Amino acid sequence: MDADLVVVGGGLAGLVAATEVARKGKRVLLLEQEPYLGGQAFWSFGGLFLVDTPEQRRLGIRDSAELAQQDWFGAAGYDRPEDEWGRLLAQAYIQFAAGEMRAWLFFLGVRFFPVVGWAERGGGLATGHGNSVPRFHIVWGTGPGLLEPFLRRVEELKERGLLRVLLRHRVEEVLVEG
Numbered sequence: 001m002d003a004d005l006v007v008v009g010g011g012l013a014g015l016v017a018a019t020e021v022a023r024k025g026k027r028v029l030l031l032e033q034e035p036y037l038g039g040q041a042f043w044s045f046g047g048l049f050l051v052d053t054p055e056q057r058r059l060g061i062r063d064s065a066e067l068a069q070q071d072w073f074g075a076a077g078y079d080r081p082e083d084e085w086g087r088l089l090a091q092a093y094i095q096f097a098a099g100e101m102r103a104w105l106f107f108l109g110v111r112f113f114p115v116v117g118w119a120e121r122g123g124g125l126a127t128g129h130g131n132s133v134p135r136f137h138i139v140w141g142t143g144p145g146l147l148e149p150f151l152r153r154v155e156e157l158k159e160r161g162l163l164r165v166l167l168r169h170r171v172e173e174v175l176v177e178g
């Protein structure tokens with residue numbers, strides 16, 4: 001049970017965290033309560049919020065990080081002091097989605113259906129809530145297709161002895177000392 005890092009939950013977030021750290025040479029233990037990895041992403045449609053991509057441009061859709069933030073904030077509001085972390089998370093995600101996210105996923109082997117969907121379109125205008133342009137990039141193979149490169153990395157890192165995965169292991173308490 002000894003490890004440099006213990007990751008609780010083998011959904012996409014846990015898989016990315018565990019594999020990125022293990023790839024840097026740290027020994028990681030991944031605990032997942034279910035008998036399989038992937039969490040909700042396994043069942044998901046695999047439509048990704050990406051901004052200003054080749055798929056959008058090919059369809060004549062003009063998008064930008066500024067427009068995406070205006071749309072997102074139009075829906076979320078973020079007008080209370082306690083919304084600070086949500087606002088920062090949204091800004092960081094939008095920068096990622098308009099920046100290296102697509103290239104990173106493409107490098108990992110993820111491919112996209114050429115027609116971009118228009119999910120959560122809200123009022124349909126850039127002045128209100130919801131996506132004012134199509135941004136829903138559907139992964140070939142849907143959710144399992146998105147998981148595939150991360151699960152492959154898990155297997156590689158297990159073979160190199162850097163990652164241990166324990167399925168059917170539920171964390172019940174986190175002990176905090178010092």
Ligand SMILES: Cc1cc2nc3c(=O)[nH]c(=O)nc-3n(C[C@H](O)[C@H](O)[C@H](O)COP(=O)(O)OP(=O)(O)OC[C@H]3O[C@@H](n4cnc5c(N)ncnc54)[C@H](O)[C@@H]3O)c2cc1C
Binds near residue numbers: 008009010013040047
């Ligand atoms: C049917 C469906 C369709 C969806 N479609 C889309 C879509 O098209 N586009 C989109 O962007 N999003 C979609 N989503 C949402 C998206 O899949 C999730 O937001 C995302 O996968 C969440 O990833 P996560 O790693 O944060 O959490 P999760 O996937 O929930 O992973 C958490 C993991 O932690 C484990 N866990 C929890 N507690 C413990 C514990 N105490 N000990 C051990 N393990 C624990 C859980 O079993 C789970 O495997 C969809 C979701 C569903 C269900």
